Amino acid sequence: MTDARTRATRSLFDGWASTYDDTVRESFGQMSCITFDDYLARVAEALAPAPGARLLEVAVGTAALAITMVRRWASSVHVVGVDANPHMLDRARNNVAMAGLNSSISLREADAADLPFADAFFDGVITSNALHHMDVGAVLTSMARVLRPGGRLVVGDFLEPPRWRSLLGRLVVPPFRFSMRFSSDPARRADGGYATILPWERWEEMLADRGFAVEHHVDFPAEGSPQWEPVPFIVAARRTGAAG
Ligand SMILES: C[S@@+](CC[C@H](N)C(=O)[O-])C[C@H]1O[C@@H](n2cnc3c(N)ncnc32)[C@H](O)[C@@H]1O
Numbered sequence: 001m002t003d004a005r006t007r008a009t010r011s012l013f014d015g016w017a018s019t020y021d022d023t024v025r026e027s028f029g030q031m032s033c034i035t036f037d038d039y040l041a042r043v044a045e046a047l048a049p050a051p052g053a054r055l056l057e058v059a060v061g062t063a064a065l066a067i068t069m070v071r072r073w074a075s076s077v078h079v080v081g082v083d084a085n086p087h088m089l090d091r092a093r094n095n096v097a098m099a100g101l102n103s104s105i106s107l108r109e110a111d112a113a114d115l116p117f118a119d120a121f122f123d124g125v126i127t128s129n130a131l132h133h134m135d136v137g138a139v140l141t142s143m144a145r146v147l148r149p150g151g152r153l154v155v156g157d158f159l160e161p162p163r164w165r166s167l168l169g170r171l172v173v174p175p176f177r178f179s180m181r182f183s184s185d186p187a188r189r190a191d192g193g194y195a196t197i198l199p200w201e202r203w204e205e206m207l208a209d210r211g212f213a214v215e216h217h218v219d220f221p222a223e224g225s226p227q228w229e230p231v232p233f234i235v236a237a238r239r240t241g242a243a244g
Contacts, residue, residue: 005194008181009133010085012190017087021062021095027187028129031158031229032220037068039220039232043128043156044069046216046236051076053123058112058143059083059130063092063105069126070104080122082110113138120148128156132195132230137206144210147239153212155237158230159219160199169228197230212237 060081
């Protein structure tokens with residue numbers, strides 16, 4: 001965990017943890033046609049686990065999605081939430097306790113690319129609003145390993161908007177994003193300068209390479225203005241066990 005992007009991400013969440021729950025809704029709302037809470041509900045619905053399922057949430061943050069899931073399925077599931085940032089985990093522990101869900105949600109510090117669980121341990125793996133901070137391929141490999149064959153993976157993250165591929169986009173976006181690495185605002189450094197924002201075709205390739213069959217994919221672009229912001233999306237995929 002020592003490369004420049006990891007350091008920027010760590011400092012972003014060291015500084016953001018105490019205000020994350022109050023500010024994430026506004027920043028997400030600028031990029032999407034749905035609210036952050038509706039998006040979390042849609043991510044949770046896409047998993048649709050069987051009663052008693054053992055679920056892993058990667059990059060659990062302050063536990064908003066874990067709490068949404070347990071409330072939705074009336075405590076019939078158990079969620080293990082992992083995150084690399086201890087300050088975000090402190091907020092998560094507080095939110096889980098306040099929600100009275102300590103018996104349904106366990107929290108643990110771990111790197112998403114090196115998940116500390118046995119092969120095929122979970123029935124479902126889920127993540128929201130986080131993989132753009134990481135090496136997506138390494139994390140998908142790690143998630144595939146701990147998910148049982150036939151289990152479902154749900155990822156909510158951000159896609160490259162088609163405009164970044166236009167002539168103007170190719171000229172302007174890379175230097176603009178690189179310049180964000182030198183911003184005094186840690187959120188702009190990590191979210192802009194160091195984020196991995198990939199087109200849908202790349203996600204499809206990476207999922208297929210790790211033995212996932214895509215079942216469902218939906219995008220939530222902001223309405224109205226020209227789409228220069230990354231596009232929130234959700235994908236649900238089944239682990240077939242046959243890596244491509
Ligand atoms: C934008 S927050 C999203 C939190 C939560 N999933 C949500 O939707 O609100 C991204 C989270 O990813 C975590 N994170 C970043 N890199 C990580 C890594 N390599 N392994 C595990 N968690 C990581 C951060 O600590 C942070 O809590």
